Amino acid sequence: MPVNKVHGKAALASVGSFEHTIPPPFPHCKLVIIGASAGGSAVVRDLLADLTASYPLPVVLVQHLHPDDRGLLVENLDSEMTMPVVGVLDKMPLRPGRLHVAPADYHLLLESDSRLALSLDAPVHWSRPSIDLFFESAALIFKQDLCAILLTGANEDGAEGMQLISRLGGRTLVQDPASAAFPRMPQAAIDQHAAQWVLSVDRIAKSLKNLGAEVSNG
Amino acid sequence: MKIEDYDAEVNDIELSLLLEGIYQRYGYDFRDYARASVTRRMAQFMQDNSNSSLLDITGRLLRDPDYFYRLIPYFSVSVTALFRDPHFYAALREKVIPMLRTWPNFKIWHAGCATGEEVYSMAILLQEQGILPRAQLYATDISQAALDTAKAGIYSLDTMRKGSANYHQAHGGNTLSDHYHVRYNAAAMNAQLRRRITFAQHNLVTDKVFGEMQLVICRNVLIYFNENLQNRVLELLWESLDYGGVLCLGDKETLAFSPIVERFQVIDKHNHIYKKAV
Ligand SMILES: C[S@@+](CC[C@H](N)C(=O)[O-])C[C@H]1O[C@@H](n2cnc3c(N)ncnc32)[C@H](O)[C@@H]1O
Numbered sequence: 001m002p003v004n005k006v007h008g009k010a011a012l013a014s015v016g017s018f019e020h021t022i023p024p025p026f027p028h029c030k031l032v033i034i035g036a037s038a039g040g041s042a043v044v045r046d047l048l049a050d051l052t053a054s055y056p057l058p059v060v061l062v063q064h065l066h067p068d069d070r071g072l073l074v075e076n077l078d079s080e081m082t083m084p085v086v087g088v089l090d091k092m093p094l095r096p097g098r099l100h101v102a103p104a105d106y107h108l109l110l111e112s113d114s115r116l117a118l119s120l121d122a123p124v125h126w127s128r129p130s131i132d133l134f135f136e137s138a139a140l141i142f143k144q145d146l147c148a149i150l151l152t153g154a155n156e157d158g159a160e161g162m163q164l165i166s167r168l169g170g171r172t173l174v175q176d177p178a179s180a181a182f183p184r185m186p187q188a189a190i191d192q193h194a195a196q197w198v199l200s201v202d203r204i205a206k207s208l209k210n211l212g213a214e215v216s217n218g
Numbered sequence: 219m220k221i222e223d224y225d226a227e228v229n230d231i232e233l234s235l236l237l238e239g240i241y242q243r244y245g246y247d248f249r250d251y252a253r254a255s256v257t258r259r260m261a262q263f264m265q266d267n268s269n270s271s272l273l274d275i276t277g278r279l280l281r282d283p284d285y286f287y288r289l290i291p292y293f294s295v296s297v298t299a300l301f302r303d304p305h306f307y308a309a310l311r312e313k314v315i316p317m318l319r320t321w322p323n324f325k326i327w328h329a330g331c332a333t334g335e336e337v338y339s340m341a342i343l344l345q346e347q348g349i350l351p352r353a354q355l356y357a358t359d360i361s362q363a364a365l366d367t368a369k370a371g372i373y374s375l376d377t378m379r380k381g382s383a384n385y386h387q388a389h390g391g392n393t394l395s396d397h398y399h400v401r402y403n404a405a406a407m408n409a410q411l412r413r414r415i416t417f418a419q420h421n422l423v424t425d426k427v428f429g430e431m432q433l434v435i436c437r438n439v440l441i442y443f444n445e446n447l448q449n450r451v452l453e454l455l456w457e458s459l460d461y462g463g464v465l466c467l468g469d470k471e472t473l474a475f476s477p478i479v480e481r482f483q484v485i486d487k488h489n490h491i492y493k494k495a496v
Pocket of ligand 1: 120293294295296297298299302329330331332333336358359360361364420421422423436437438439442468
C-alpha cells in the first residue's frame with residue numbers, strides 16, 4: 001500500500017470524529033488470522049504489503065481455493081510480498097514474520113502446542129479448508145490473544161468462527177462490505193454480531209502495522 | 219450442540235476421560251490423536267446423537283459396545299481415491315520403480331490403506347511396468363469396514379471416472395479400464411491385481427512392526443496423530459523398512475519436523491519420498 005495513503009488516513013484519524021476508526025492498542029496479541037474467499041488474494045496482498053520478516057507475530061491465511069490448486073497461491077503471494085510466505089504442511093510450527101497459507105482440499109486446525117494441523121474431514125458449508133473450523137480451533141487455543149480478520153467472499157463461512165473469537169475476548173476486524181468485491185461473507189459476520197470493527201482494507205492494514213509496533217514494544 | 223456452547227477447558231478434561239475409557243475398555247488408543255480434530259469430531263458425534271456432554275457418552279459407551287461401534291467411525295474417516303495426487307504416481311514411476319527393479323523380489327506395505335484404492339493404483343502401476351509378478355503387497359488399516367471394501371475390490375463407476383482422470387494426469391500407460399471389468403453398474407478390479415495383495419487389520423498405534431519392506435506407503439494417516447504419536451509411528455515405519463527401502467508420505471506430510479529425518483535421505487522433497495539411510 002502506498003505510504004502517502006497511510007498518512008492520509010492517519011491525518012483523518014486525528015480529526016475528532018474519526019478517532020475511533022482505528023482499533024485501540026492490543027499489545028498482548030499472539031497471532032493474526034485471516035479468512036478470505038472470492039476476490040481475496042489481491043486484498044491479502046494489499047493488506048500485508050507493508051509487513052516484513054521482522055513482524056513480531058505469525059500470520060495465518062485461510063483462503064478458499066479450487067481443490068486442485070497445487071501451491072500457486074503461495075508462489076504468487078511470495079513473489080508479490082515482502083513478508084515470506086509458506087504453504088502449510090501438517091504439524092508445522094507457527095513462526096513470527098511468516099504468512100502461513102492453508103493448502104487446498106484439507107481443513108486447517110490449530111493444536112495447543114501452536115502447531116498447524118491438517119485434516120481430511122468432510123467439507124463444512126461446501127468448503128475445505130473451512131474458515132469457521134480454523135477460526136474456532138484458534139479461538140479455543142489463543143482466546144483473548146487472537147486478532148482475526150474476515151475479508152471478501154461469496155458465502156457465509158467465517159461468521160461463526162468470528163463469533164466465538166469475539167466471545168472469548170479476541171479481536172475481530174471485518175472488511176467493509178461496501179469496499180469488498182464480494183460483500184456476502186463480511187456482511188454475514190456483521191449480521192451475526194461477530195464484527196467488532198468494520199473497516200476499509202487500508203485501515204485494517206494500518207491497524208496490523210500498529211499491532212506489530214504495540215506487540216514489539218510490549 | 220455447537221462448539222460455542224460449552225466450556226472449552228471442562229470439555230477437554232471430559233475428552234481425556236472419554237479417550238481413557240475407550241482405551242481401558244476396548245483397547246483402542248486414540249489418546250494421542252491430533253487433539254483439535256478429535257475435539258471437533260466428538261462435538262459432531264454429540265450433535266448427531268443429541269447428546270449434551272462427553273461424560274454422558276463415556277458412561278454409555280463403557281457399558282454398551284454397540285454404542286462404541288457407532289462412535290468408532292468418527293476416528294477413522296476413510297477418504298481416498300484411485301491415483302490420488304497424480305504427480306505422486308509420476309514421481310513413483312520415475313524415482314522409485316527403478317530402485318524396486320534392482321530387487322529380485324520386493325515387498326510393499328500400504329499402512330492405512332482405507333478402502334483400497336491406493337494399493338490397487340500401486341498394483342496397476344507395477345503391472346504396467348512389468349514387475350507385478352515380483353511384488354508382494356500388504357495393505358492394512360485399523361478399520362475392518364474399510365478393509366472389507368478393499369478386499370472386495372468393487373467400486374462405483376463414479377470412483378472409476380475420477381480415478382481415470384487422475385490416471386491420465388499421472389501419465390498412465392494404457393487406460394484405467396484395462397484393469398477392471400464392469401458388472402451390474404459397478405467396477406471390479408482384475409483378479410491379477412487382487413492376487414498380489416494381502417489385506418489385514420493392523421493398528422499403527424498398538425500393533426507391531428510389519429516385516430522387511432522395500433517400500434512403505436503411509437499417506438494421509440500421520441495427520442490423524444499428534445506430534446508425539448507421529449514420532450512413535452515413524453519409528454515403527456523405520457523399523458519395518460529394509461536398509462535402502464523407501465518411505466512415502468502424503469502430499470502435505472513431511473519428516474522435516476521430526477528428529478527421525480536424520481535417519482532418512484530425501485529422494486523427492488515435493489512428493490515427500492524418503493530412503494532409509496544405511
Ligand atoms: C485418509 S485415509 C488415507 C487413505 C490412503 N492412504 C490415501 O492417502 O488415500 C486414512 C486411513 O487411516 C486409517 N487409520 C487411522 N488411524 C489408524 C491407525 N491407528 N492404524 C492404522 N490405520 C489408521 C483410517 O481408518 C483411514 O482409513
